[in-house]
């Protein structure tokens with residue numbers, strides 16, 4: 001029913017905004033490129049007859065009215081921002097699939113009881129502004145609006161300022177829209193569906209994740225005359241921590257244990273200076289709360305022991321805590337029924353990545369649909385899914401949305 | 408004979424140009440601050456009656472004529488640039504001690520047979536522009552002038568451009584001055600003299616050192632859905648290399664084995680992205696050539712093995728090779744005689760840091776004098792030597808220079 005070529009073409013067109021030589025996309029949240037992508041998306045939604053609203057944290061809602069003006073909406077959506085080394089699919093797919101649902105309803109002149117809405121959530125990636133999923137978090141009451149607007153990027157520009165700069169500081173109070181159920185379609189960003197040769201993932205939940213800032217302080221000193229035994233090398237200490245925490249997670253992948261150091265800055269680096277201070281970011285994940293808690297506990301012990309041995313000090317500061325999420329059984333079941341109608345192959349799985357659906361699920365019944373990622377690769381310019389995979393996921397989303405919009 | 412308070416005051420005054428809150432100095436080569444320090448130094452030398460010359464790579468020579476206008480000069484000097492986390496003594500001391508020698512000769516109306524010169528060498532630290540000691544290297548024929556002028560900082564600004572910006576692109580061809588012998592006075596930058604409770608180090612040579620750029624390439628991927636076993640994490644691989652090379656040097660400090668990673672950049676970092684590329688700098692040192700060669704060989708083996716195990720690639724590229732230096736016996740002896748005259752305590756030692764004297768020694772008989780560094784600390788804002796230590800070293804330099812200027 002949906003038009004596979006049409007959503008594919010829309011994806012490829014939007015991917016040109018911030019498109020990289022390697023075929024990926026670098027379009028950080030609330031940059032000029034993000035503005036262009038948002039404008040394009042809104043124009044397409046208007047062409048499809050939608051009413052557009054923008055809230056005070058820049059979330060976009062495109063609404064196709066239902067026959068009952070008072071009914072809460074069936075909403076889908078994701079994000080348009082990307083990682084620095086991002087692809088064309090992560091997030092964008094979920095927004096454009098929502099638009100494809102509306103275009104398909106229009107093609108067939110289908111009326112729905114409930115309004116159908118597509119949402120674009122600001123700064124999902126957490127790359128320019130930490131934490132991730134911040135604007136869906138504000139929408140759902142996890143963060144208050146002042147916290148959201150005041151988060152700053154590495155240059156000190158806040159979300160509030162950046163919204164004004166690109167003209168997306170909307171008027172609508174955040175979190176006031178009436179959503180009946182929320183469904184998010186996304187690429188898997190991992191290897192499971194491809195390995196199992198399955199078309200669709202019915203997502204039952206999301207790993208718990210915690211983000212930390214880690215500051216290691218040693219003593220800067222001269223690379224030549226300072227004997228190795230005298231050194232308090234903050235980079236050596238950091239290296240020992242990275243290695244040990246990687247191997248801890250590697251040796252116990254039960255519960256999807258994950259440990260990632262994404263950013264590392266040597267403060268005032270120089271080739272012939274033993275680093276005196278290093279700042280890192282840490283990302284720990286686990287499928288259950290006890291597991292996540294004990295992973296953090298072990299990380300703290302490892303970090304303290306290495307700091308002690310290396311004559312450095314270490315400060316680990318949690319800046320974001322997103323507990324493991326279980327999606328609503330009725331929404332999981334609805335996706336399951338929609339898949340069965342199509343004859344596509346499927347399995348249930350847990351998402352290793354955070355999504356706006358995590359925060360939405362705290363406010364309204366929510367679940368997610370995954371399609372395979374080629375090679376399991378994401379947050380990489382080589383991120384890819386085939387046109388058939390993109391089409392299949394969109395069809396499942398259409399089926400769920402249409403059914404749910406009439407209940 | 409020399410005026411201890413006068414050189415101390417000059418040091419403290421010059422240290423205010425780029426002075427930091429922590430009491431250190433951040434005055435990178437050929438910046439506006441470096442210009443101010445150079446201007447101040449030149450004004451003081453002019454006040455002391457010196458003739459000033461500036462060569463095409465910005466080296467400064469302040470000359471006090473001798474009674475024989477044709478005699479080659481006795482030259483001393485060091486550098487005015489600092490590390491980002493530098494102190495007030497490293498380099499600056501050697502320049503101002505040279506000026507103090509001239510001021511003292513003036514005080515006592517002493518004529519010398521040979522001219523006495525003080526030199527300031529451009530970009531000794533190697534922090535803004537790699538490699539270190541570049542302008543003394545050009546002076547002595549180690550590098551050609553085009554290589555020197557074309558070295559670029561991390562923003563792409565070349566030495567040639569930076570010299571023009573601060574007005575220190577002099578007219579004199581580089582390397583044409585007639586130097587009879589060169590003596591450099593410096594702080595030790597290491598712990599030996601302090602530990603041995605000695606006043607003066609008679610420096611017999613300098614460790615061999617090699618600088619490398621190391622590029623590790625893995626695959627950027629999502630921190631959540633990517634199982635640990637699938638990762639090709641360039642930062643994890645880097646961490647293993649840093650740890651193993653640190654411990655290799657630590658377990659064998661014979662020959663003053665040193666291994667330092669001063670800079671590390673994650674390319675396009677993001678908290679939830681497994682690093683796909685990391686660029687590091689490596690500094691290896693050893694007191695003899697075979698030892699340095701075998702250290703590099705082991706480093707190559709370790710790096711290759713870790714790259715293989717971690718599914719990454721590693722490219723180690725040597726950008727600077729300064730072999731171990733042995734100073735001229737006649738100059739070492741001259742310093743030894745000068746120390747004995749003073750009654751100060753002393754020992755012979757080898758420098759772990761490179762100095763302009765390394766390159767000067769390839770062209771003219773050269774040696775160095777060290778004074779203690781409090782706590783052995785340098786390339787750190789806490790770098791310190793006492794007024795008495797500063798005075799003692801200057802007196803030894805004066806004695807050597809005066810004697811040598813009359814031979």
Ligand SMILES: NC(=O)NCCC(=O)O
Pocket residue numbers: 090124125126132133352353354355629630631679
């Ligand atoms: N989908 C996605 O990449 N989300 C970013 C949040 C996370 O780090 O999992």
Ligand SMILES: NC(=O)NCCC(=O)O
Pocket residue numbers: 222223224272497531532533539540759760761762
């Ligand atoms: N003296 C000094 O800090 N020189 C810099 C060159 C080196 O790295 O040893």
